[in-house]
Amino acid sequence: MSGGDREAPEVRGPGGGGPEVLAGGLDHAGAVLRRGDTVERPAPPHVALLHPHLRALRERGFADLPVPLGFSASGRRERLSYVPGEVAVAPHPPWAWTDEALHSVGALLRRMHDAAAAVPVEGAAGRPTGLADPEGAAAPGAVVCHNDVCLENVVFRGGRAAALIDFDLAAPGRPVWDVAMTARYWVPMRGRAGLDRAHRLRVPAGGYGLGRADRAALPEVIEQATAVCRAFVEHRVARGDAAYTAAYEENGRAVWDRHQTWPAAHRRTPAAALLAG
Missing domain, CATH: 3.90.1200.10 (Aminoglycoside phosphotransferase (APH), C-terminal lobe)
Known part of the structure; x- marks a missing residue:
């Protein structure tokens, strides 16, 4: 129901520099940013549990998902690897x-x-x-x-x-x-x-x-x-x-x-x- 994080084509920041803004779903419109191979986005409330779970999936052979790279001290933002395609x-x-x-x-x-x-x-x-x-x-x-x-x-x-x-x-x-x-x-x-x-x-x-x-x-x-x-x-x-x-x-x-x-x-x-x- 979130509608994904890419509901519209990506657009560059002002002047073509800075992060790319990935159009988020209903909950995250305008708040998902791509910086090179990294995506920064609002974190779900259970991010402290979710990131270990994603790593556990990778350890058990399912690597077809973003790599969790950490989250802010407040737990409000998370960093993930960008998945090309x-x-x-x-x-x-x-x-x-x-x-x-x-x-x-x-x-x-x-x-x-x-x-x-x-x-x-x-x-x-x-x-x-x-x-x-x-x-x-x-x-x-x-x-x-x-x-x-x-x-x-x-x-x-x-x-x-x-x-x-x-x-x-x-x-x-x-x-x-x-x-x-x-x-x-x-x-x-x-x-x-x-x-x-x-x-x-x-x-x-x-x-x-x-x-x-x-x-x-x-x-x-x-x-x-x-x-x-x-x-x-x-x-x-x-x-x-x-x-x-x-x-x-x-x-x-x-x-x-x-x-x-x-x-x-x-x-x-x-x-x-x-x-x-």
Whole structure:
């Protein structure tokens, strides 16, 4: 829900010098800076837990993420390595909707989960963000999920997903929850002209290597995740968050209605596609 840290092309500072400003998501617009190979950005509240977790993922073989380089004494800013590549910023380019891209996103998420499975969840990089799996660390097989694998948070190289960025919403949960959250963006469940949602749900499931039990559960978990995401947005609007209020007013309640209506009305179609073969 953060929308990533690269929602618009990068722009140079005044006169072409100084840091590059990376357009942040709703929470970090104008506050993400790139200085050469280093990115400085607002730190999530759990940064003191998150950085060790990112290092632990790298130690367990998943290096496709930023290297944590430290954070300010106040904990308000963090420093990370810049991850080179292409990010599918809006308006999303055609290559972002190919089966190859979609399959590779599923495979990338699986590699992260495999590494995360070797990292203890207790005391891990997670906090109640409003978007985390309600079952949390108590769920069998729980790992620290990314929770925001949207198009803007995946770095591509050669048309394939190569790295994940922006772990601000990381929290413990079921791996299938993370798959469901990812599917909401990439399938996408809100609809997009010319895309076969049932087919597109099966592609990342294949890239991920999702087991039969989780395939059967995935449509229902997507419904659950969509309801959680809507509640998160409406909570931010209710408390007067200007950025979320503006976005909500622009997109409208009807868009969220469609987000929830299609999965509920077409449960059999994606379920059949996921279990076929």
